[in-house]
Structures are given as C-alpha cells and as structure tokens.
Amino acid sequence: MRAARYYGNGDIRIEEIEEPTVGPGQVGVDVAWCGICGTDLHEFKDGPIFCPKPGHPHPISGEDAPITLGHEFSGVVSSLGEGVTDLEIGQHVVVEPYIIREGVNTGPDSRDYHLSPDMNFIGLAGRGGGLGEKIAVARRWVHPISNDVPLDQAALIEPLSVGYHAVERSGAKAGDVAIVGGAGPIGLLTAAVLKAQGATVVISELSPLRRQKALDTKVADHAFDPREVDVVEEVKKLTDGRGADVAFECTSVQPAMDTLVEALRPQGVLVIVSIWGQRGSFDMQQIVLKELDVRGTIAYVNSHPGTIKLVEEGKINLAPFITGKIGLDGLISEGFDTLINRNETAVKILVSPSGKGL
Ligand SMILES: [Zn+2]
Numbered sequence: 001m002r003a004a005r006y007y008g009n010g011d012i013r014i015e016e017i018e019e020p021t022v023g024p025g026q027v028g029v030d031v032a033w034c035g036i037c038g039t040d041l042h043e044f045k046d047g048p049i050f051c052p053k054p055g056h057p058h059p060i061s062g063e064d065a066p067i068t069l070g071h072e073f074s075g076v077v078s079s080l081g082e083g084v085t086d087l088e089i090g091q092h093v094v095v096e097p098y099i100i101r102e103g104v105n106t107g108p109d110s111r112d113y114h115l116s117p118d119m120n121f122i123g124l125a126g127r128g129g130g131l132g133e134k135i136a137v138a139r140r141w142v143h144p145i146s147n148d149v150p151l152d153q154a155a156l157i158e159p160l161s162v163g164y165h166a167v168e169r170s171g172a173k174a175g176d177v178a179i180v181g182g183a184g185p186i187g188l189l190t191a192a193v194l195k196a197q198g199a200t201v202v203i204s205e206l207s208p209l210r211r212q213k214a215l216d217t218k219v220a221d222h223a224f225d226p227r228e229v230d231v232v233e234e235v236k237k238l239t240d241g242r243g244a245d246v247a248f249e250c251t252s253v254q255p256a257m258d259t260l261v262e263a264l265r266p267q268g269v270l271v272i273v274s275i276w277g278q279r280g281s282f283d284m285q286q287i288v289l290k291e292l293d294v295r296g297t298i299a300y301v302n303s304h305p306g307t308i309k310l311v312e313e314g315k316i317n318l319a320p321f322i323t324g325k326i327g328l329d330g331l332i333s334e335g336f337d338t339l340i341n342r343n344e345t346a347v348k349i350l351v352s353p354s355g356k357g358l
Helices: 038-046 157-170 185-196 208-216 231-238 254-263 284-289 304-312 328-341
Strands: 002-008 011-016 026-035 072-080 092-095 134-138 142-144 177-181 200-204 222-224 244-249 264-272 293-296 322-327 348-352
Touching: 002 328, 011 328, 026 092, 038 328, 072 134, 072 157, 092 157, 142 304, 157 185, 157 244, 157 264, 157 293, 157 304, 177 185, 177 231, 177 254, 185 200, 185 208, 185 244, 185 304, 200 231, 200 254, 208 222, 222 231, 231 254, 244 254, 254 264, 254 284, 322 328, 328 348
Parallel strands: 177 200, 177 244, 200 222, 244 264, 264 293, 322 348
Antiparallel strands: 002 011, 026 072, 026 134, 026 348, 072 092, 092 142
16 A cells, blocks of 8 residues: 655655554554644654654654654544454544553543653554555544544544644633634634634634634634734723633744733633744733633543534534645645645645545
8 A cells, every 4th residue: 555654854755565454453444534734744844753763663652764644534444353343344433643551541531641651643653644545543542423524524633623622621611702823723723613612712813814714714703913903902892801711822923922811811711732842931920910820732632522523513614624635646745835835825735545535
C-alpha cells in the first residue's frame, strides 16, 4: 500500500510499504480521508518534534523515523482482530489517535490519560497513520460514527475534539459570551463547539478572509479586526460592561492574549489552546484583581463520544471547513505548500491515501 512517511526535517516521502496485519484486539481500517494538521507542518518545517528521530525509538511504540504521518482520519472497518465483536465490517469509524502506556486507565471515567508519561500520537510517533491506505488500531481508540455522517466530514472529528475538550476545560455554559482569539482551524472549530452549546461567540482575528469564514460558517456572532476596533470595548458593549465569561487563546501571539485577559469579566476563565513555542507573559495585576482562572488544554480525553454526538445530531456542520481534497502525490506540492504559504483561505485540506473519492 502507499503511505506518506516522515524521514526528518523537510523530508517526507510517498512510498510503497507493507499493509499492516490486524492483531488480536485490533480493528483494520481502510482510511477514507486524512486531514493535514498544523502539527504535521511543524514536523516538516521545524521538526522532528513529536516524531522520534532515527535511532531514538519512541518508548511506547518502539518505532523511529521513518514514520507514517496522519492523525486526523476517518475510514471504514475492513477487518476485525480476534476478540473484537462489537463492530462490523463496513462501519464508518474515526480514530482517537493515542499512543499510551499499557496499564494507564483509559476507561470512560478517566479525565487524564492524555497526560500520562510518554503519551504521543498515532501518525506522529508510530503505529501507522492516516496518510497510509490502511491501518490497524487497538479497539479502544476506534470510535464508530453514524454512516450518515459523510466520511470527509468525519475526518474533522479529531481536530473538533480538541475544541470540544477546550470548551469542557472552560466550563462554558449556554448563554455565556465567549471570545476566541484567532480563527485558524482550531479557533474556528472551538467556536463551532461553543456555538453548538449555546454560547455567543466573538472572534478577534487579523485576517479578513478568516473573519469572513467565521461569519459565513456561523460559528461566530461577531468577528473583529483588533487593528480597526477596540475589541475589549466591543465585548463590553455586548455584555453590559461586564466582559466575556470565557476566552480561548488560539494564536500563540502575545497581543492577542493580552486582549483576551482584558476582555474577560471578573472571575472569567482563560483557556490557552495554542502550542506556544516561546514564553508568553501576563498582566498579573489583571489576573489578581479580576480573580481570573488561566487553564491549559491539550488534545482530548474521552472527548470523542460527545464530539461525535454534536456532529451526528447536526449541531455542527463540518462541510464548510473542508477547503481542499487531494491525493497522496499532491501532499507536499498542493497540501503543505498551500497551508504554509497561503493559509488564509485554507482551513482543512483532506487527503485520500487510496485516491478514492477524488
Ligand atoms: Zn492535529
């Protein structure tokens, strides 16, 4: 089968590799669509970060580069390993792409398996990836999804789960006013979850194209350019002078974070969603005098079932976030190049590893 494999910085190759064997307790999946993530771009441009370097195998997967990429994918069950009896061939599924140590509690009651030592991701640190035609995944990480949800939209469940968990971390409730800093893919999908759960959403974003996307997809009620309007004042106008209940930092840019801190009401919650490659700073006096809560969030933990439900119930339409569809051969020339150099119009570019559906 064909797969995109990460060898190192700037070196991703489309290769013919052996099909995975489906072991006991595993599910064989024919990958339908796999999204390209900012993390994949980072590995390509600045990596290896998550991908284990040659000669330094990941402590859980035991694998090192080359690694098959792709962690945002949907597919169809093609075979069932010994002992897997609760899925059927042909069932649509998405994968929660974790690599987690044996013995960690990953049951439905766990709130922290994603924070366990050496946690990493399928498609970044081994165990195959969504940028290959087929994959074998432990049953625990395979989530069935209604066959009524198109498989291309299902590939966005993984990044949507990141937004879902971020919203969970904030404690946002219906009727709250939320401000999201940044309308990149994760900002937009976080906004989508907030809207689906009944919040009023304000987005602060520099790019006019991204602001337009946020309004067109109806995930934002208001989208402001922080260079043109005083976003804090606008939020105050919308909240009778109080400020926003919750804020989501999705830019890793200092001025954007400063705006969120100012826009929050007393005892508001700031959730840091983006990955910061550099140190940031806070106006400590505002945090103290307003008793703000600052919370981090990473990936997801038992978030897939709730996320899938929002999509199955039609509360979130993922179709408008798909801005391109390509085959494996266009991965770098069309996919990565667009996302690195022309990323204002692109939200999610999906790859069909088999070429089916293109
Ligand atoms: Zn991702």
